Amino acid sequence: MSATTLDQPVKPAPARKNAERAxxxxxxxxxxxxxxxxxxxxxxxxxxxxxATKYNMLDMVPPRYIGGGNYQHLFTDPIFWTSLxxxxxxxxxxxxxxxxxxxxxxxxxxxxxxxxxxSVRALLLTPWAVPFVVVAFLFRxxxxxNGGVINAVLLxxxxxxxxxxxxxxxxxxxxxxxxxxxxxxxxxxxxxLSAALAxxxxxxxxxxxxxxxxxxxxxxxxxxxxxxxxxFISSLLMIISNFNDFAKIWAMTQGGPGYSTTxxxxxxxxxxxxxxxxxxxxxIGVVWLILLLIFALVYLRAVRVQV
Amino acid sequence: xxxxxxxxxxxxxxxxxxxxxxIAVTVSHAADKVTLTFANxxxxxxATRPGIQAVIKEFEKENPDxxxxxxxxxxxEIARQLVLRVRSGNPPDVAEIAGNDTFLLAQTGKLxxxxxxxxxxxxxxxxxxxxxxxxxxxxxxxxPWTLAAAGLWYDKAVMQKAGxxxxxxxxxxxxxxxxxxAIKKSQPDVIPLxxxxxxxxxxxxxxxxxxxxxxxxxxxxxxxxxxxMKKYLSWMRELAKxxxxxxxxxxxxxxxxxxxxxxxxLWDQVLVQGVIQSTNKMSDADFYKHYGVTTxxxxxSGKSYSFEGGHQLVIFSGSKHQKAAWKFVKFLAxxxxxxxxxxxxxxxxxxxxxxxxxxxLAKKLDTPVFNAFTSKIMPTVTTPPYGPKFxxxxxxxxxxxxxxxxxxxxxxxxxxxxxxxxxx
Numbered sequence: 001m002s003a004t005t006l007d008q009p010v011k012p013a014p015a016r017k018n019a020e021r022a023x024x025x026x027x028x029x030x031x032x033x034x035x036x037x038x039x040x041x042x043x044x045x046x047x048x049x050x051x052a053t054k055y056n057m058l059d060m061v062p063p064r065y066i067g068g069g070n071y072q073h074l075f076t077d078p079i080f081w082t083s084l085x086x087x088x089x090x091x092x093x094x095x096x097x098x099x100x101x102x103x104x105x106x107x108x109x110x111x112x113x114x115x116x117x118x119s120v121r122a123l124l125l126t127p128w129a130v131p132f133v134v135v136a137f138l139f140r141x142x143x144x145x146n147g148g149v150i151n152a153v154l155l156x157x158x159x160x161x162x163x164x165x166x167x168x169x170x171x172x173x174x175x176x177x178x179x180x181x182x183x184x185x186x187x188x189x190x191x192x193l194s195a196a197l198a199x200x201x202x203x204x205x206x207x208x209x210x211x212x213x214x215x216x217x218x219x220x221x222x223x224x225x226x227x228x229x230x231x232f233i234s235s236l237l238m239i240i241s242n243f244n245d246f247a248k249i250w251a252m253t254q255g256g257p258g259y260s261t262t263x264x265x266x267x268x269x270x271x272x273x274x275x276x277x278x279x280x281x282x283x284i285g286v287v288w289l290i291l292l293l294i295f296a297l298v299y300l301r302a303v304r305v306q307v
Numbered sequence: 308x309x310x311x312x313x314x315x316x317x318x319x320x321x322x323x324x325x326x327x328x329x330i331a332v333t334v335s336h337a338a339d340k341v342t343l344t345f346a347n348x349x350x351x352x353x354a355t356r357p358g359i360q361a362v363i364k365e366f367e368k369e370n371p372d373x374x375x376x377x378x379x380x381x382x383x384e385i386a387r388q389l390v391l392r393v394r395s396g397n398p399p400d401v402a403e404i405a406g407n408d409t410f411l412l413a414q415t416g417k418l419x420x421x422x423x424x425x426x427x428x429x430x431x432x433x434x435x436x437x438x439x440x441x442x443x444x445x446x447x448x449x450x451p452w453t454l455a456a457a458g459l460w461y462d463k464a465v466m467q468k469a470g471x472x473x474x475x476x477x478x479x480x481x482x483x484x485x486x487x488x489a490i491k492k493s494q495p496d497v498i499p500l501x502x503x504x505x506x507x508x509x510x511x512x513x514x515x516x517x518x519x520x521x522x523x524x525x526x527x528x529x530x531x532x533x534x535x536m537k538k539y540l541s542w543m544r545e546l547a548k549x550x551x552x553x554x555x556x557x558x559x560x561x562x563x564x565x566x567x568x569x570x571x572x573l574w575d576q577v578l579v580q581g582v583i584q585s586t587n588k589m590s591d592a593d594f595y596k597h598y599g600v601t602t603x604x605x606x607x608s609g610k611s612y613s614f615e616g617g618h619q620l621v622i623f624s625g626s627k628h629q630k631a632a633w634k635f636v637k638f639l640a641x642x643x644x645x646x647x648x649x650x651x652x653x654x655x656x657x658x659x660x661x662x663x664x665x666x667x668l669a670k671k672l673d674t675p676v677f678n679a680f681t682s683k684i685m686p687t688v689t690t691p692p693y694g695p696k697f698x699x700x701x702x703x704x705x706x707x708x709x710x711x712x713x714x715x716x717x718x719x720x721x722x723x724x725x726x727x728x729x730x731x
Contacts, residue, residue, distance in 0.1 A: 001624050029568065034643045056695070057390055057391075057394055058390065058411055058415055058695055059414070060415050060416055060417070078724075078727075078728075079728065115662050127472075145553050145554075145555075146496070146498060146553050146569075162550075164444070165554065165555075165713060167555055168554040168555040168709075168712070168713045169714070170713050170714040171714075173713075197471065211339075220671040253555070254505060254506050255506065256505070256506045256705075256706065256709045257554065257555070257706075257709035257710065257712065257713035257714070258507075258706045258707070258709045258710035258713070258714065259706055260714075270702055273387050274508070274699075274702065275388060275698050275702075276411075277699070
């Protein structure tokens with residue numbers, strides 16, 4: 001019997017010799033392709049076409065071709081760049097903070113078992129069950145200058161001498177929304193990382209203990225390498241999800257004060273559905289799509305590497 | 308083969324004739340009956356739903372040949388939905404609309420001009436100020452339904468507690484600042500002035516009279532960078548820095564607060580009375596003792612201004628039942644039943660009529676609040692430059708106002724950025 005060493009990759013089993021190939025089976029994907037072409041392909045292509053036109057829905061005239069005019073305008077539009085910066089801050093800030101928080105909680109609760117683990121897990125997962133719009137309104141009322149619980153507590157503790165304008169200060173508004181977002185998103189990371197921690201083979205943990213690995217080396221040298229792929233994939237998924245996050249920002253600040261919390265999705269919404277300027281909104285949509293495609297490709301590649 | 312007797316054939320002939328006639332009569336009756344689609348937010352809001360449903364029911368009772376299919380759409384969604392429906396060739400027959408949205412819809416060219424539908428008698432009964440603002444290229448594109456101008460509401464109890472004369476509300480911005488300082492000092496938990504500083508078209512509509520009293524017109528070329536606009540922005544910053552306003556709240560959020568004596572002055576529409584009374588259950592007599600309303604305190608221009616925030620009704624040119632639609636519009640806006648059971652009861656607003664259609668209604672309209680609005684505030688109404696540039700302009704202007712209110716960016720820089728974002 002030949003032994004397979006760990007260095008040698010395992011070859012996939014060859015196809016059965018007398019397995020019949022039925023070409024008509026390939027055509028079975030056709031309905032799916034048609035549905036995808038209509039549901040995804042057509043809007044994407046139409047957005048690309050619209051992005052090269054001057055098109056205001058109120059004018060009741062057909063879109064007029066202007067080539068790269070909208071893209072040219074985009075480069076000189078300060079609100080677009082502010083939105084892009086805010087989107088990056090919001091997305092990466094929220095994902096980094098919530099993943100670290102989720103990881104910490106997963107590690108802290110790892111040793112819990114039985115009803116204790118079940119109770120803590122249920123408590124920590126509660127924010128995930130709250131709809132995003134409810135989260136937004138909950139935090140909006142908590143942040144209020146007059147009557148908000150956060151200011152009331154801070155005033156009572158003597159930490160501040162007058163109420164803080166959490167959502168009405170150009171510098172604090174975005175971090176304040178991010179706190180709400182982190183609170184809502186943390187359970188996702190907690191859940192995935194708890195599952196990944198549970199999947200670490202006992203032998204690995206036992207041998208590390210026999211080697212007298214300390215708490216920190218156990219976390220950084222043993223557990224984190226096992227969690228890397230779960231952390232990476234969940235972060236990529238959340239980056240894509242946060243890039244499109246509209247509900248929380250709109251419900252809490254509508255992109256204000258000024259443009260301090262205006263992200264790409266909020267800006268596109270205002271352009272398309274308040275000003276009916278679909279041409280320019282489509283151009284921003286195309287840039288947005290390209291950015292998301294980059295993340296999606298990285299994600300797909302990462303998944304393929306894992307497989 | 309199966310054969311029918313002569314008698315049976317006759318019976319079958321008579322039965323089929325009766326059946327055919329019955330179907331024909333039913334079809335012709337159905338053809339006479341008109342169904343109107345009515346897109347509105349009155350039916351979408353819990354506070355006004357019972358009122359509008361009662362009025363629709365009454366209209367259908369009086370006009371058995373017309374059925375109303377009420378389509379409830381929220382206030383913030385209705386303009387978007389109507390534009391999309393117009394673009395897809397599926398507009399309703401009648402719609403409730405307000406503010407800049409009326410003019411956005413008019414821009415599509417798909418609103419039926421009402422001049423041909425309105426009879427001269429109805430036209431003569433209307434107060435000219437109620438409809439003149441809704442003429443586009445000389446054609447009336449919307450019919451005034453409710454009139455709801457804004458005034459400065461004041462809480463007499465709060466003023467008294469601050470040592471101010473509750474029957475002498477501020478007449479100038481300087482007096483207002485002095486009063487607010489006294490209120491802030493005596494009652495730190497009271498918001499001295501309720502002002503909407505959110506970033507939406509309605510907020511600019513609401514803040515437009517304040518800009519005007521400073522002599523500012525940000526839409527004019529160089530207007531956003533003008534000294535008058537900078538003075539207005541500086542004043543807004545001063546209000547925020549001194550804690551006289553609570554930025555970021557929508558106007559509706561101040562209403563329950565003034566009902567609980569938590570707001571001293573409120574820049575709001577006539578309909579506030581209804582909201583306050585529904586919150587604190589005050590009787591009319593107690594309300595008039597406790598609250599008052601007056602014109603806007605004058606700024607550097609020396610003039611008071613207001614904005615009209617009432618609702619209008621439009622008929623779409625694609626409607627196949629324009630006459631029936633007009634009958635419905637007329638009923639909603641001018642019939643004694645609708646005025647009593649909706650305009651006054653649920654909207655607490657004024658009617659577009661020169662005078663009340665009955666003595667009973669005249670008596671109901673003879674209140675200190677309605678009188679103040681009719682005689683003092685309505686004449687100060689100024690119409691913002693509504694149209695396609697208003698919505699994008701409002702985003703740019705209100706973003707600048709928010710920057711002034713919530714940040715430390717120099718006012719000159721904010722004014723220049725508004726000017727740039729307006730593309731003036």
